[in-house]
Amino acid sequence: MTSGAIKRYGSRYGRKTRHRLDAVETLQKAKYECPACNQIAAKRVSAGIWECRKCQTKFAGGAYQVKKVQVVMEQAGKAYLESFEMEE
Numbered sequence: 001m002t003s004g005a006i007k008r009y010g011s012r013y014g015r016k017t018r019h020r021l022d023a024v025e026t027l028q029k030a031k032y033e034c035p036a037c038n039q040i041a042a043k044r045v046s047a048g049i050w051e052c053r054k055c056q057t058k059f060a061g062g063a064y065q066v067k068k069v070q071v072v073m074e075q076a077g078k079a080y081l082e083s084f085e086m087e088e
């Protein structure tokens, strides 16, 4: 698994650490569905606050967003576990 997010950290950190950071960044950079325009364009701007890039609507993360976060969490968790497997 390679992405621009990993490269940014260069060789300052070990490979394991970079993969973990990548998993965390995947989670933070994920886009979510905007409740106003229904486009997958909402990004987290701060804890519990989301902003849609299409219609500029700001909204607090409700149950629907939390559900989506859980799905992304599972994906990020998998990448996190894979980073251990790669090392062995």
Ligand SMILES: [Zn+2]
Binding pocket: 034, 035, 036, 037, 038, 039, 041, 052, 053, 054, 055, 056, 057
């Ligand atoms: Zn929107």
